[in-house]
Amino acid sequence: xxxxxxxxxxxxxxxxxxxxxxxxxxxxxxxxxxxxxxxxxxxxxxxxxxxxxxxxxxxxxxxxxxxxxxxxxxxxxxxxxxxxxxxxxxxxxxxxxxxxxxxxxxxxxxxxxxxxxxxxxxxxxxxxxxxxxxxxxxxxxxxxxxxxxxxxxxxxxxxxxxxxxxxxxxxxxxxxxxxxxxxxxxxxxxxxxxxxxxxxxxxxxxxxxxxxxxxxxxxxxxxxxxxxxxxxxxxxxxxxxxxxxxxxxxxxxxxxxxxxx
Amino acid sequence: xxxxxxxxxxxxxxxxxxxxxxxxxxxxxxxxxxxxxxxxxxxxxxxxxxxxxxxxxxxxxxxxxxxxxxxxxxxxxxxxxxxxxxxxxxxxxxxxxxxxxxxxxxxxxxxxxxxxxxxxxxxxxxxxxxxxxxxxxxxxxxxxxxxxxxxxxxxxxxxxxxxxxxxxxxxxxxxxxxxxxxxxxxxxxxxxxxxxxxxxxxxxxxxxxxxxxxxxxxxxxxxxxxxxxxxxxxxxxxxxxxxxxxxxxxxxxxxxxxxxxxxxxxxxxxxxxxxxxxxxxxxxxxxxxxxxxxxxxxxxxxxxxxxxxxxxxxxxxxxxxxxxxxxxxxxxxxxxxxxxxxxxxxxxxxxxxxxxxxxxxxxxxxxxxxxxxxxxxxxxxxxx
Numbered sequence: 225x226x227x228x229x230x231x232x233x234x235x236x237x238x239x240x241x242x243x244x245x246x247x248x249x250x251x252x253x254x255x256x257x258x259x260x261x262x263x264x265x266x267x268x269x270x271x272x273x274x275x276x277x278x279x280x281x282x283x284x285x286x287x288x289x290x291x292x293x294x295x296x297x298x299x300x301x302x303x304x305x306x307x308x309x310x311x312x313x314x315x316x317x318x319x320x321x322x323x324x325x326x327x328x329x330x331x332x333x334x335x336x337x338x339x340x341x342x343x344x345x346x347x348x349x350x351x352x353x354x355x356x357x358x359x360x361x362x363x364x365x366x367x368x369x370x371x372x373x374x375x376x377x378x379x380x381x382x383x384x385x386x387x388x389x390x391x392x393x394x395x396x397x398x399x400x401x402x403x404x405x406x407x408x409x410x411x412x413x414x415x416x417x418x419x420x421x422x423x424x425x426x427x428x429x430x431x432x433x434x435x436x437x438x439x440x441x442x443x444x445x446x447x448x449x450x451x452x453x454x455x456x457x458x459x460x461x462x463x464x465x466x467x468x469x470x471x472x473x474x475x476x477x478x479x480x481x482x483x484x485x
Numbered sequence: 486x487x488x489x490x491x492x493x494x495x496x497x498x499x500x501x502x503x504x505x506x507x508x509x510x511x512x513x514x515x516x517x518x519x520x521x522x523x524x525x526x527x528x529x530x531x532x533x534x535x536x537x538x539x540x541x542x543x544x545x546x547x548x549x550x551x552x553x554x555x556x557x558x559x560x561x562x563x564x565x566x567x568x569x570x571x572x573x574x575x576x577x578x579x580x581x582x583x584x585x586x587x588x589x590x591x592x593x594x595x596x597x598x599x600x601x602x603x604x605x606x607x608x609x610x611x612x613x614x615x616x617x618x619x620x621x622x623x624x625x626x627x628x629x630x631x632x633x634x635x636x637x638x639x640x641x642x643x644x645x646x647x648x649x650x651x652x653x654x655x656x657x658x659x660x661x662x663x664x665x666x667x668x669x670x671x672x673x674x675x676x677x678x679x680x681x682x683x684x685x686x687x688x689x690x691x692x693x694x695x696x697x698x699x700x701x702x703x704x705x706x707x708x709x710x711x712x713x714x715x716x717x718x719x720x721x722x723x724x725x726x727x728x729x730x731x732x733x734x735x736x737x738x739x740x741x742x743x744x745x746x747x748x749x750x751x752x753x754x755x756x757x758x759x760x761x762x763x764x765x766x767x768x769x770x771x772x773x774x775x776x777x778x779x780x781x782x783x784x785x786x787x788x789x790x791x792x793x794x795x796x797x798x799x800x801x802x803x804x805x806x807x808x809x810x811x812x813x814x815x816x817x818x819x820x821x822x823x824x825x826x827x828x829x830x831x832x833x834x835x836x837x838x839x840x841x842x843x844x845x846x847x848x849x850x851x852x853x854x855x856x857x858x859x860x861x862x863x864x865x866x867x868x869x
Contacts, residue, residue: 298490298494299494302494302498411530411531412498412501412502412527412530412531413494413498413531414531414532414545415491415495415532415536415545415546415547415551416532416540416545416546417532418491418494418495418498419491419545419546419547421494422490422491
């Protein structure tokens with residue numbers, strides 16, 4: 225089984241994140257780059273599926289991002305992935321979700337896959353649409369928000385998290401699966417894994433290598449545009465409810481106005 | 486000084502582990518004086534106990550500096566787990582790796598390197614610490630094909646956990662030609678009749694680590710349990726302790742840095758006289774000094790480790806690193822506690838723990854006075 229995990233480098237949520245004033249894209253120099261948290265769960269799930277299949281599966285990491293994203297690729301390889309493909313090109317800078325899905329789908333088509341696994345959203349853009357877009361572009365089954373994945377032969381079953389519990393969804397491979405944090409507990413890479421990661425093959429693909437039309441990606445090819453942005457306003461002082469035996473009622477009334485209850 | 490990619494990746498991995506796994510729960514273990522088996526198991530799964538041990542013995546194939554980086558990152562959050570790792574690897578596994586024969590290595594190293602079993606080193610005694618061999622009282626003699634050990638060892642880390650498997654015991658095994666005590670190291674498996682592990686000490690700090698007194702009363706082990714050559718015990722633990730000083734220096738730097746981390750967070754939140762207290766120079770200067778101490782102490786242990794790995798003499802550098810880093814830990818813990826005010830005196834705040842954990846760093850693995858002795862001796866000064 226050929227498993228590809230899509231892994232994104234995102235700015236560390238523990239640091240202050242900024243957009244650039246010139247082209248309104250993420251300021252990657254302002255924050256440390258880390259592996260997108262949910263993608264760590266995706267890597268772990270891919271490794272678990274590989275382990276369940278004995279030696280007859282390979283896990284390939286696919287990352288689209290600037291040169292600095294090699295740190296994130298190394299992390300996924302240190303966890304145990306076998307090899308990586310780094311899709312990197314200045315022409316990709318500023319791609320939105322739609323053009324990213326196009327570029328990633330082109331790369332995936334070139335790599336070949338039975339199963340694509342990715343986190344259900346990234347902590348930076350948080351669009352949460354990439355899995356659906358990839359499945360559509362690739363013409364394969366879409367199994368999103370998975371909290372459990374089982375593969376048997378060419379059939380795949382997932383438990384898809386919903387507001388009311390979960391759906392059990394089944395499909396035939398190939399498929400795209402996005403995972404939520406309930407699915408597993410990602411392993412910490414061992415030093416042996418870290419050392420081994422340096423020797424694992426990482427193929428670098430440019431836009432041309434992957435057969436991507438340069439005018440359909442990047443800022444020029446984006447279908448959406450950041451019109452303007454502003455820093456989040458500082459948190460206000462809050463409302464203090466003073467109770468004279470009716471504190472509970474007043475609090476409940478407040479929550480009703482905010483539609484929490 | 487820039488770390489190579491693999492060292493930096495290891496450092497970041499342990500940093501994340503300490504933050505996400507250790508930090509949320511260690512305060513409770515500390516309060517209960519309970520050994521954190523679950524954390525140790527996870528550290529084992531990450532391969533931390535095998536960092537400097539070659540892969541053919543079940544280790545990670547890294548080196549001693551990799552271990553030091555892990556110790557520093559753990560100690561930024563908590564010293565109990567860091568000293569547990571330090572003692573298990575530096576004092577438990579490494580002597581067996583360095584001085585053991587093939588059978589001893591095969592028997593003990595794979596489980597020690599995996600963290601499934603902990604080893605300990607019994608050197609210090611109730612009446613003797615740095616004054617070996619003169620202060621040592623534990624004796625062993627050959628009776629047929631068995632060693633018979635009698636004596637008591639004090640303050641032995643990792644010696645009484647549920648997963649402790651073996652203790653290397655230093656004992657007087659005779660008299661040298663020069664008329665001095667001959668010291669040898671003998672491996673004593675846990676549970677050997679005549680080997681008694683007392684209950685845990687009640688300690689000022691390191692409360693989630695396992696420290697006990699051990700006694701040996703006609704304790705018999707096979708002659709083959711001798712570690713390395715007979716009479717080489719003194720040389721063995723001098724080498725073990727020289728390395729261990731670098732490891733304790735790394736742990737001390739971690740504690741010193743942890744004080745900076747905690748203080749930086751706190752002074753941005755805590756307000757007094759109309760501003761966050763980090764606004765005031767009195768606080769800024771304290772933190773600047775703390776950062777400078779942690780930074781310079783880190784350079785000192787990096788340098789000592791570099792010399793050690795290059796195979797150069799490093800006794801003086803290790804002693805300097807241990808001396809300045811334990812000083813830095815103590816000073817930073819005192820200042821961080823001062824910055825936190827009343828909260829710093831509460832056990833539930835990490836800096837309160839750091840304060841309690843810092844003092845032993847000026848004592849264990851050679852006191853600060855012993856480090857100064859070693860440095861002076863390396864400079865050519867001895868009893869004039």
